Amino acid sequence: MSRLTHYLPIIGWLKTYSRQDFSEDLFAGVITAILLVPQGIAYAILAGLPPELGLYASILPPILYALFGTSRALSVGPVSIAAIMIASALSAPEISALGNPVQSTVILSAEIGLIMLLMALLKMGGLVSFISHPVLTGFTSGASLLIIASQLPQLAGLKTPTCGLNVACYGTYIQGFNAATLGIALAALGVLIVFGKPLITLLKKLGLSVSIVTAISKCAPLLTVVVGTLAVSYFSLQSQQHVAVVGQVPSGFPRLNLDFMRSQQWRLLLPSAAFIALIAYVESVAIAKVTANLRGEKITPNQELIALGAANLAAALSGGMPVAGGFSRTMVNFAAGAKTQMAMLIAAGLLSVAVIFFTPWFANIPKAVLAAIILMAILPLLRLKNILHTWRYDRGDGLAELMTLLGVLVFGIEEGIVLGIILTIASHLRKTGQPHIAVVGRIPDTEQFRNIKRHHVETWPHLLFIRIDESIMFSNIDYIENYLTTELAQQPETKHVVLIFTSVSDIDASALEALEHINHALQKAGKTLNIAEAKGPVMDKLKKTDFIEQLKPGKVFFRNVDAIKALAE
Template identity: 45%
Template sequence: MNRLKRYLPILQWAPGYGRDQATSDLVAALIVTVMLIPQSLAYALLAGLPAQVGLYASILPLAIYAVFGTSRTLSVGPVAVASLMTAAALAPIAEAGTDAYVAGAVLLAVMSGLMLTLMGVLKLGFLANFLSHPVISGFITASGLVIAASQLKHLLGIEASGHNLVDILLSLARNLAHTNLHTLAIGTGALLFLLWARRYLKPWLMALGMGARLADILTKTAPILSVLVTTWVAWAFGLAQAGVRLVGQVPSGLPSLTLPPLEPGLWSQLAVGALLISVVGFVESVSVGQTLAAKRRQRIDPDQELIGLGTANLGAGLSGGMPVTGGFSRSVVNFDAGAETPAAGAFTAVGIALATVFVTPAIAYLPKATLAATIIVAVVSLIDLPALVRTWRYSKADFGAMLATILLTLLHSVEAGIIAGVALSIGLFLYRTSRPHCAVVGRVPGTEHFRNVLRHQVELCPKVTFLRVDESLYFANARFLEETVLDLVNRERELRDLVLVCPAVNLIDASALESLEAINERLKDAGVRLHLSEVKGPVMDRLRDTELLAHLSGRVFLSTFEAWQALTERQPALARTA
């Protein structure tokens, strides 16, 4: 039963589900539905897909996540960055808007669903750790810029193409002369209204005497208001005749079951794209989920979250939708509106389903410029330039990985950006740990403590050197240790005993073991004995049966002071000043 509860988190809350929770969840669902309709349409547009694909991705996935997901308040659906990545992955295989393109989006959702579910079942959630914070943060900032640029064409009513900032801007510049002024008016009108609403609507409503919570919720519905107004304007004034692009006829009714195309060639072409969408979506989703869960001292289970997101994506793909993930802004709205259980997500699914059936005829008159304005306002909040400054000040290496991610995403493609970022952050970490901090230590006079000779006034012995290593020993730094020790032995001609002091060594891998054996042999050749001190329990357990201990020329001491007593007793200890 517990096992079942782990894989079906719905069993943890559904049995005790009561009227009060249902009321809270219904209110939250209503608010999220109103917010999600324009978002779903907009992100379909961003991904180059027909508007209804966004709606389809906001029905079944939400219902499935309510069954398999562990976050009480996460709201899944199409999000900006995943939509951009979808467009980038599909660009090489088909023209945006074609049937093959839509089939590709469906396949991406299914592949992403399979990958995430498999990772969840195999408990491979740790793979997401390879995306470091600076890389994710840089990637999202750069994606936000690319997304905003890609929507300018809809605001201007012109054609433009490209999947990186340079291509998009060049393409825009070429067609700028064809700008449609009606479209521009609608688009900038919506944009200005949304920007104003984001900043001033809540204080204004509160100044009118409205309660803070209600004012907050109404503010969040500004996008649907801009959709309603511009749709009415486009319909009433016949703006289609003036060249304003509208969403157009959307098939009314619920999606039907679709199977993804089964061409192996297509699967392998989309594999990298699907993997990146999966991992980036998962990382974002988990971080939103954890933030919200912590506020109520709840927990989410990352491996089960993989299954929740995976099955949600499978549901998206099989019902003709696009890849989905947990969205930040809508989850916060869901949380703030009082959602208590994942049932709120299921109710939202019902809301979107009703909208899909009854509201789609009206969507035909919605100007694309309005959706573009919605997207631009949403992604502006993704762009986090202060994070660049913070990272630069804290760590130049992390900043390097971040900058590489940003530049490659802006100038080449989202896929190149994220892959380069991951490779660089792994490389930089290995580089940093490849030169571990090593310090020759001496005895603090009259005590059992040993400190760095360069920083403290300590006792030393010319024939015995104590070398403290402040890092786990593994393949990337094993050779450096060999060099450090051999340099030391080469410098200190009087040396007879070398003690490696290991309190910060948490791991000795097979490469480091070989290096220690080599050090032992080489020191033996040079007439110097090698000793170890303060080896941690788990590390010592593994060393016990090895050649190293069998052939160690010196001894293993529990404490450094014990080594000091045993090795220096007949020799005068010289005081040396720091």
């Protein structure tokens, strides 16, 4: 049973499930379902797909995640970042030439699911740590700007521009806006903005509970869809004012099938699927950890790979687009009081009812309203100020974040991510290749040793204490040797060099060989090399060699003060 609970976490929380939990999950599920309908349609259109693919991806995949996932609040379904990556993959010349974007999308879902399950089999749950937060933030901000740029024409009823670099052409292009479409979009934006912080602040002042405030404020997307649809239908805006609408959405569930298995597009889509799988997993786990930390719960990254992989395979089986954990939906689900994944099961059930009985009502939903919903959902992901904050703290990370954003905008989504990862690795190698090294002395009347450039310390003319704040590797041993040579040139009276290994966790073979050469050079110059405060694992490795014997008459000291007692005289 314990092993079964490990792979099916739903069993664990069902054991202690109560009526009170269900009442709170029911409320949260209804609120999340209200958000699922417009977002599912909007993100499918953002990806350049028929709207039903977003709805199908919001039914069966959340159910599979509820069975296998370890987060009790994560809302799995279509997400904006994945949608723009899908659109990028489908627009590639070799993919668009094949036609049938629906089949390509279903194949992407299947490939993403299989890639995630393979990663889980290889115990690659820790892969989430290999994309730094600055790179992920830069990518998210860059993708958000792409999404905003793609939705602005929808707000004004403009077609895709074909002006290229002709600036004068854009003046004529902008003048071709549709007044009715722009009016609907501005009204929708106004409602969404008012239902945000202004209404939340007002409702809180009235003393309403957090769950009620969340429920009211998060009804805004559905309200704008309903009002916009009624306006289009009543005033015949589609036929008379040429307002773009969603169009007919098939009723009922799709037929579950494996027809996509026989397609020839798998190889062409595989690189894009790998990138989407990586980003979907990293972002989903990051969101899941946020809500888990707020409640003192625990996320199991490798199990999340299984859950997300199963959810994407379910999307492929039911003809849906790829899925991941959505930030806005998850936070709505959490704020509405969801206790377990039962809330998402309820939301999926309600959406199933909508797909069966109410899809004819979706035909006249204005695309401008959906564009407004996307813009309001994506704005919190746009973190341009964060680049300045990161730059001030660490220029290497700040540069990686900025170049990832620019790479996404200039070269493309996959290229931007790769550029950010390369810069992060380069920054890490630079830091390890030039570790912090300090000449230290003793704070008077203590056993504390500190940097002579930062503190008033006691030093000795014939003793040189050097603290190395990094493992000693082939990549930094030359830098360490040059530093030591420079310090000895400045302090020619030195007779004993003491290397403090407090922060040294490892010494590789190349570094050990270089230390032996340094030791021989010092001995020829009539000086000794000594070691102090080395960690146990480092000493274990050194004892397997004859390095400690080679040090003589140099010694290994347990404490820095022991070195002073032995060498200061």
